[in-house]
Amino acid sequence: MDLEGVSSYCRRNTSFLHGCKYRDTAVLQSAYSKNNTEAPSLDTTFQPSLSEFDPSVIAARHLIVAAATQLIATVQSPVEFLQSHAGRIYDTVTLGFVIDVNIPEILNEAGTQGLHVRQISSITGVESSYLARVLRYLATRHIFKEVSPDVFAHNRPSSMLIKAKSLKAIEEDPISRFDNAAIPAFLHIASDELLNSSVPFTSFVKNPGQASAPFNIAYKTSKKMWEWMEEPGNELSARKITAAMKDTGDAMYPPEIFTSGIDGDALKTNGVVVDVGGGSGLVTLALKKVYPNLRYVIQDLAPTIAAAGKVWDEKDPEAVKIGQVQLQVHNFFTPQPIKDAAVYFLRLIIHDWPDEDARKILTSKHVTEGLGSGPSAPYPLLPNFGAVGAGFFTTLDMALLTMYNGKERTLEEYTQLGRESGWKLEEVKPGKLTAFVFTPV
Numbered sequence: 214m215d216l217e218g219v220s221s222y223c224r225r226n227t228s229f230l231h232g233c234k235y236r237d238t239a240v241l242q243s244a245y246s247k248n249n250t251e252a253p254s255l256d257t258t259f260q261p262s263l264s265e266f267d268p269s270v271i272a273a274r275h276l277i278v279a280a281a282t283q284l285i286a287t288v289q290s291p292v293e294f295l296q297s298h299a300g301r302i303y304d305t306v307t308l309g310f311v312i313d314v315n316i317p318e319i320l321n322e323a324g325t326q327g328l329h330v331r332q333i334s335s336i337t338g339v340e341s342s343y344l345a346r347v348l349r350y351l352a353t354r355h356i357f358k359e360v361s362p363d364v365f366a367h368n369r370p371s372s373m374l375i376k377a378k379s380l381k382a383i384e385e386d387p388i389s390r391f392d393n394a395a396i397p398a399f400l401h402i403a404s405d406e407l408l409n410s411s412v413p414f415t416s417f418v419k420n421p422g423q424a425s426a427p428f429n430i431a432y433k434t435s436k437k438m439w440e441w442m443e444e445p446g447n448e449l450s451a452r453k454i455t456a457a458m459k460d461t462g463d464a465m466y467p468p469e470i471f472t473s474g475i476d477g478d479a480l481k482t483n484g485v486v487v488d489v490g491g492g493s494g495l496v497t498l499a500l501k502k503v504y505p506n507l508r509y510v511i512q513d514l515a516p517t518i519a520a521a522g523k524v525w526d527e528k529d530p531e532a533v534k535i536g537q538v539q540l541q542v543h544n545f546f547t548p549q550p551i552k553d554a555a556v557y558f559l560r561l562i563i564h565d566w567p568d569e570d571a572r573k574i575l576t577s578k579h580v581t582e583g584l585g586s587g588p589s590a591p592y593p594l595l596p597n598f599g600a601v602g603a604g605f606f607t608t609l610d611m612a613l614l615t616m617y618n619g620k621e622r623t624l625e626e627y628t629q630l631g632r633e634s635g636w637k638l639e640e641v642k643p644g645k646l647t648a649f650v651f652t653p654v
């Protein structure tokens with residue numbers, strides 16, 4: 214069913230919700246045609262276009278999804294509604310499985326006519342009846358489509374599961390299979406490290422004194438996940454997490470959300486920006502494009518800095534060669550070696566840690582980023598747009614609790630954290646990722 218079909222179906226069947234009405238789907242359609250791109254269709258693979266970041270598209274999309282989700286919660290039998298929620302664990306499990314056995318790449322190479330499960334079985338070595346059941350579970354939830362009985366092909370959401378390498382390259386070098394494939398890496402982590410760590414969730418929350426986080430109970434380690442990743446045997450986890458962090462930003466967010474976090478033009482030429490816990494330097498890449506007169510230091514733990522070196526060799530080797538960008542091994546619980554930086558930029562760092570550790574990290578930093586905020590949805594929708602608005606951040610909040618006993622913080626919580634560590638909250642720059650600007654007290 215195309216967009217107009219969904220819209221007219223909704224109009225015919227309910228007059229209840231503000232969001233799921235013709236106006237919003239019409240806004241979507243006109244925004245796509247303004248950008249000369251096709252409005253989304255479930256039947257075609259995802260083609261990124263400018264329209265994805267068009268503010269009117271984002272606003273209309275949020276309203277439609279918030280309305281549709283609320284409509285389901287309202288009209289579905291509460292028993293069925295809860296049952297379907299309890300079963301969502303299998304969304305995680307089946308997504309992890311298809312990614313693990315490279316089905317997205319196999320179907321990509323098969324093309325639009327799709328492939329019978331028997332043929333998928335001969336490539337993966339997985340029994341075809343299991344494949345049919347898993348793929349049907351996902352196709353029933355609009356991930357992949359069953360083009361004829363037992364024949365599956367890609368659709369719009371499933372096309373995002375395709376990794377960045379061919380099947381042959383993946384088979385030749387399995388450890389690198391998630392490199393440059395942020396979304397598959399993220400979903401695989403969800404079905405593996407995150408799912409394992411979620412088993413002791415209830416036990417931890419009832420008795421938080423027993424370990425640092427649910428992750429530590431599940432993996433029988435006292436190390437934080439970042440240190441655990443460095444142990445022999447955990448190389449694939451480390452590669453996946455680096456991959457998931459590296460490009461999630463590129464795929465999900467426009468670069469302005471980083472660059473608007475600092476007023477780089479107001480800083481002195483050659484002023485230093487320290488990208489603390491910078492991973493592969495995604496933030497620095499975006500900042501350097503917009504503020505080329507500044508110098509940058511990307512700090513992280515040794516294995517991540519080694520991986521970052523490879524990324525910069527590919528993306529901007531000159532910047533490292535001339536010293537404009539420096540990659541530095543630094544543990545942020547030890548004293549900051551760069552004393553006179555203009556800005557210490559922390560993205561997605563503080564939320565990984567409980568308050569006590571967050572206070573230790575915040576000894577010499579100026580900018581951090583946290584919870585998204587934006588306009589409220591109209592009545593009768595949930596003001597935070599429910600699953601589509603605050604939804605991702607509440608999921609992230611649970612994942613952070615599970616992996617590190619970290620948390621997404623509110624403005625008040627950030628203000629308090631700053632106050633307790635000698636920093637005054639100067640400014641809040643709203644956006645998809647809100648930037649909180651702190652200066653020393």
Ligand SMILES: C[S@@+](CC[C@H](N)C(=O)[O-])C[C@H]1O[C@@H](n2cnc3c(N)ncnc32)[C@H](O)[C@@H]1O
Binds near residue numbers: 459462
């Ligand atoms: C959630 S990622 C954020 C990466 C990056 N700031 C970004 O926004 O893409 C957290 C980063 O913190 C790093 N990290 C964890 N513990 C650290 C420590 N003790 N010292 C320095 N970096 C650390 C991890 O290696 C990882 O790259």
